[in-house]
Amino acid sequence: MSHATPAFPLIRVDISLNDTEQSLEIEPRELLIDVLRERLRMTGTKRSCDVQVCGACTVLVDGMPTSSCTTLCADVHNRHVTTIEGLAYEGRLDPVQRAFIAHGALQCGFCTPGMILAVKSMLSLYENPSEETIRHFLRGNICRCTGYVKILEAIQDLVHNPLSFEPEKK
CATH class of the missing domain: 3.10.20.30 (Beta-grasp domain)
Incomplete structure (x- = not known):
């Protein structure tokens, strides 16, 4: 050997x-x-x-x-x-993950992990990011399925309705 x-x-x-x-x-x-x-x-x-x-x-x-x-x-x-x-905690998806699922912002899913992590970082820095800020944080992530509209919708909904995406308590 x-x-x-x-x-x-x-x-x-x-x-x-x-x-x-x-x-x-x-x-x-x-x-x-x-x-x-x-x-x-x-x-x-x-x-x-x-x-x-x-x-x-x-x-x-x-x-x-x-x-x-x-x-x-x-x-x-x-x-x-x-x-x-x-990102998941005790078997519960993170709110960013939940928002992507709720809005169908995954399409093929290949870019999704990178997108979600970029959004997670952005939300740790900005409580209420503008669409321009969201686009800025996602500029280094390419979605080949062109799912950007759904991705933006998911993030904006999460920003404006954060409690909607909190995991249910076990």
Whole structure:
């Protein structure tokens, strides 16, 4: 049985992934998307363009939208990373997820995780964002199904009627 020798010496990276502490041995050149998808099985983070254009790979790093396809995993050492899998709480979807579902703002669903995370970040910064602010926060996310109208409707409804999308208490 042969073991592949890494091309570079391994380094240790500690991250808080979806509020769970992770300690990993990685090569310094490994991208965050590869570590998330292949090692940690966070497959909601999608690989698409690999050049920080489409937003499918968006995750939150310390609450800010980040393209995981161009971010080295080493650069998130001692930071908080949130993937789409980390938004649901106790089996209940986040209000942003609920709003997207209620408005049919998912279409094929490939861009949806990145869109939802971008919106989640925006709402942590702006309580009542204008349509211009919403569009600004989504400018790095491409929907190939052209579902933008439904996406905007979902976000605006969530902003104006937040209690409608709160999960029911168990």
